[in-house]
Amino acid sequence: MTLATAPTAGATHSPRAHALDLLLTRHSPWPLAEPIPSETELQRAFAAAMCAPDHGALRPWRFVLIRGAARERLGDLFVQAARLRDPADDAERFRRKALVAPLLVAVVAHVQPHPKVPEIEQTVATGAAAMNLLNALHLQGYGCFWVSGPNAYDATVHAGLGLAGNERLLGFVYVGTPQNTGQRPAERADPAPHVREWRGPGA
Ligand SMILES: Cc1cc2nc3c(=O)[nH]c(=O)nc-3n(C[C@H](O)[C@H](O)[C@H](O)COP(=O)(O)O)c2cc1C
Numbered sequence: 471m472t473l474a475t476a477p478t479a480g481a482t483h484s485p486r487a488h489a490l491d492l493l494l495t496r497h498s499p500w501p502l503a504e505p506i507p508s509e510t511e512l513q514r515a516f517a518a519a520m521c522a523p524d525h526g527a528l529r530p531w532r533f534v535l536i537r538g539a540a541r542e543r544l545g546d547l548f549v550q551a552a553r554l555r556d557p558a559d560d561a562e563r564f565r566r567k568a569l570v571a572p573l574l575v576a577v578v579a580h581v582q583p584h585p586k587v588p589e590i591e592q593t594v595a596t597g598a599a600a601m602n603l604l605n606a607l608h609l610q611g612y613g614c615f616w617v618s619g620p621n622a623y624d625a626t627v628h629a630g631l632g633l634a635g636n637e638r639l640l641g642f643v644y645v646g647t648p649q650n651t652g653q654r655p656a657e658r659a660d661p662a663p664h665v666r667e668w669r670g671p672g673a
Contacts, residue, residue, distance in 0.1 A: 492609055497655030499613035502646030506537065506573040511610050518606035519556055522599035526584060529597040532591035534576035534631055536568070544568035544630075551626035567621065571644035575603070576631055577616075579638040594642060604643065613648035 482490065508517065512535075519531065529590035536544050552561035568574065580587050580594035604614040621627045627637055656672035 472612075487607070494658075496605060496608045496652075498615040499648035499650065499653050500615055501649045502571040502613050502615065502644055503649050504572045505647055506645060507607060507610060507612050511529060511607075513613075515603050515606035515610065516550045519603040521600040522595055522602050524599075525591050527559060527585040528582060528584065528587060528592060528595070530580050530582070531596040532578040532580050532637065533600075533603070534578060535575040536622070537572060537575065541568045541574065544574065546623055547630040551621060551624045553625065554626055555620065564621065567617075567619070571615070571646045573645040575643040575645060577640040577643060578631075578633060579640055580634070581636050581638060593638060596638075599644065600640065602620060611647075612645060615644040617644065618642075643655060 482492050515597045516533065520529070522531070524530070545565040547567055548564040552559060552564040577596065579593045579601045581592045584592075600616070604616065622639045623639045628637070631639070633639060650670065
């Protein structure tokens with residue numbers, strides 16, 4: 471199997487090939503600043519999220535947008551959570567994690583008991599939806615950086631964000647306009663060691 475590892479350069483491209491070339495440039499740029507995507511651009515990106523593969527059409531993903539002054543309140547929540555985790559720690563340092571990008575999207579898996587769709591599938595579908603969101607924002611010229619850290623696994627943060635008991639926080643996607651326009655993705659690993667062909671047992 472031949473695996474293409476880099477965007478094809480120069481040649482005349484079909485729109486599909488062009489889309490793939492753009493996809494191959496996706497990375498996590500930093501820092502991110504205003505402007506954030508318009509409402510129309512956000513709607514298109516969330517529409518892309520809805521195209522994720524989804525066993526049972528459960529649509530287990532939830533996205534929580536946090537922007538503007540709400541980020542200050544998220545900062546308060548992060549500090550409160552950090553104090554409860556470890557009263558001896560410098561909790562204030564967690565405040566800036568809410569403020570370093572103009573828009574945060576909390577990625578939530580809303581997991582329901584289902585006879586055919588176990589929790590892992592619902593969690594994976596949520597990850598796939600989030601990845602479509604990242605790709606759609608990238609294709610519209612914005613940058614995304616997905617982070618987890620202690621806040622993603624903190625019950626105080628979950629409660630503050632209004633998560634139900636069956637909801638898992640898969641992290642926060644920082645969204646904005648990349649400030650370092652010269653920044654390029656790190657060289658990507660060769661996909662070959664991650665892909666193999668199966669021709670039958672023992673073959
Ligand atoms: C669920 C999830 C959580 C992540 N959490 C963090 C994090 O807390 N801190 C971090 O530096 N990168 C985190 N990453 C990785 C970054 O989002 C990013 O992929 C990584 O820095 C590599 O950059 P690239 O996307 O340009 O290859 C996380 C990725 C995923 C999928």
